[in-house]
Amino acid sequence: MKTLNVDVAIIGGGTAGLGAYRAAKAHADNVVMIEGGPYGTTCARVGCMPSKLLIAAAEAVHHIEKAPGFGIHPQGEILINGREVMDRVKRERDRFVGFVLEGVDDIPAEDKIAGYAKFVDNNTLVVDDHTRIEAKRIVIATGSRPAWPxxxxxxxxxxxxxxxxxxxxxxxxxxxxxxxxxxxxxxxxxxxxxxxxxxxxxxxxxxxxxxxxxxxxxxxxxxxxxxxxxxxxxxxxxxxxxxxxxxxxxxxxxxxxxxxxxxxxxxxGRRPNVDKLDIENTGMELDARGVPTADPYTMQTSVASIFVAGDASNQLPLLHEAADQGRIAGDNAGRFPDIRAGLRRSKISAVFSDPQIAMVGETYKEITTRLGTCECFETGTVSFEGQGRSRVMLRNKGVLNVYGEQGTGRFLGSEMMGPNAEHLAHLLAWAHQNKMTISQMLDMPFYHPVIEEGVRTALRDLNAKLHLGPETIKHCLDCGPGC
Structure with a gap:
């Protein structure tokens, strides 16, 4: 069995693992990445990208079905060719995977080790039956897999x-x-x-x-x-x-x-891929599901030399979170023992259904858990059923709730279902990350007629409930009709 002595070993070659590798290489030359399966990341192969391709095909059909509502009547039966649909999904999926593989190909061959790693102790890994790795620091970025009864x-x-x-x-x-x-x-x-x-x-x-x-x-x-x-x-x-x-x-x-x-x-649901790592041979503290606990700002586990990132961390299983966590974990593993808190952005998540679902900042459950039953926050709301631009496009379904803190007027978070929720969520996430108040958000420009005017309506409702502004005027003169 071959033995390697390295500064940093990354277990996993997905989004988090690739980010960790690049960040660690900025501080240490001797870094290896261990991957037992195919490269390409969950997102590109079986996650966010192929699912959006299927969604795009479904939206094309739905637009045709909605056309009579505008007085436009397509002639004949809509023919959905399932083979052509899936052919495009797979062709485009393979293109996205190819982009990731191009980046993997740029990694020196000596830095890539094929096989499945297991812990021998806090600083030792065995990869299948061919390589023993003595690593000063280790990053676990093994991703997750679907789970079912x-x-x-x-x-x-x-x-x-x-x-x-x-x-x-x-x-x-x-x-x-x-x-x-x-x-x-x-x-x-x-x-x-x-x-x-x-x-x-x-x-x-x-x-x-x-x-x-x-x-x-x-x-x-x-x-x-x-x-x-x-x-x-x-x-x-x-x-x-x-x-x-x-x-x-x-x-x-x-x-x-x-x-x-x-x-x-x-x-x-999905299960973090940590159950086959023999992590019982380490001193890491585990949560109730057997997943290593980690500081969310440094990604450091209870064992100072071991870090965890991405879906394996059992925090937020989203690509942008995995990328951020990978960079933080890799940076700290590379610069160890000079551990630094990394940038953690405001939470944002979306479901690409129709209407879309999105959540920003603190959720309703998190706010009520943190503040209990006290009247320390209020909820502003808007229905998209009567919102002007949404009705113009026959996409007038949905509801948006925004949460604000009593006294300070600080924007806490939002949950929504509605048209273009992915875009509304980005605006609200930027406001949340900048710790804006509801009043400050209302000072931002809103064009007419746009779906974003619905956000302003919800913010005005919230500002009034926080006693920081007047009651919402039903037919506001500084807004166009149907805002």
């Missing part, structure tokens, strides 16, 4: 995860989606709009990542207008028969229903 394995190849969807050559006839989270909502709605029969089941009443009960109730109602969604389903039986899966469940009216579907899509 073990009994579902009896469904065989009729059980799929999001990874499998993007390898389809054609679209199936029907799919039951379990898990109305980010992945389930995006893929489920897209498949429905592309002609696939979709039913969706959840547990505990959760819809997407939302925590605000008002916004969540709106989302539940809106999705149910397109397909059957029970966020707190009672599924009594799920068995495979031939090439289909038969499901018996109690519907929302209390009646027993039976359906047969081609596939069951498990969108029931």
């Amino acid at each position: 073990a009994p579902w394995n009896d469904l065989g190849d009729r059980l799929i995860v999001n990874d499998d969807v993007f390898d389809w050559d054609d679209l199936p006839g029907s799919v039951a989606v379990f898990g109305p989270g980010v992945i389930g909502l995006e893929l489920g709605q897209s498949l429905k709009r592309l002609g696939v029969d979709v039913v969706m089941f959840g547990v505990g009443g959760q819809v997407g990542p939302l925590t605000d009960p008002t916004v969540m109730a709106y989302a539940d109602k809106t999705f149910n207008e397109e397909f059957y969604l029970d966020p707190d389903a009672k599924v009594e039986e799920m068995v495979r028969e031939g090439d289909s899966v038969h499901i018996r469940y109690i519907d929302k009216q209390g009646e027993t229903k039976r359906i047969a579907v081609d596939y069951v899509l498990a969108a029931t």
Whole structure:
């Protein structure tokens, strides 16, 4: 077995691992990256990019279906060619993966080690049966994988995860989606709009990542207008028969229903890939799920020489967060023992459903947990159903809630479902990161007619409730009609 002595060893070659490698190399020459699977990152291969390609195809169909609302009537039946849809998804997906691989190819061959690493102790790794690595510092950036209940394995190849969807050559006839989270909502709605029969089941009443009960109730109602969604389903039986899966469940009216579907899509969460690292051989403190705990500003674990980043950290499993965490972890591993807090940006997340869902800063649940039952914050709201630009585009569905602190008037966060929520969320995230007050945000320019005017309406409602401004005027003269 070959033995290497290195300054920094990075376990994992995804978004966080690549970021950690580049950051560590700025301080140390002797850095290696260990990867047992394919390079290309979860985002490029099976995550955010291929899912957006499927969503884009679904949106094209939806625009045609909405055209009669404008007095435009497409002639003939809409033909959805599933093979052509999936061919484009895979071709473009491969292009995105190729961009990542180009960056990997630039890394010197001697810095890349193929295989799966396991800990021997705090500073020693064994990669498969061929390399022993003595590392002064180690970064864990092993990512995550889909997780589902073990009994579902009896469904065989009729059980799929999001990874499998993007390898389809054609679209199936029907799919039951379990898990109305980010992945389930995006893929489920897209498949429905592309002609696939979709039913969706959840547990505990959760819809997407939302925590605000008002916004969540709106989302539940809106999705149910397109397909059957029970966020707190009672599924009594799920068995495979031939090439289909038969499901018996109690519907929302209390009646027993039976359906047969081609596939069951498990969108029931992801598990950090740390369970096969033999981390029990280290001194790291672990959380209840067996994941190493880490300082969110330095990414340092309880063992000073070990850092963790990306989905493996069990913090925010988002690409931009993984990239930031990787840079912070790699920088600190490279400059050790000169540990420094890295830039952590205001939280921002989005679900690319239609309408989109987005969350910024502190969530409703985080605020109420932190402040308890005291009347220390207020909520401003706007409905997009009557908002001018949204109605012009026939995209007038959604609700936006913004939260502000009593006394200071500081903007705390927001949860929303609405048109262009991804763009509204960016504006609000910039305001949150700059610690702006509601009054300061209202001093910013708003054009007319734009969807962003809805943000101003919500902010004015909030400012009035904080007793920092006048009550909202129903027909404001400094705004255009329908703002």
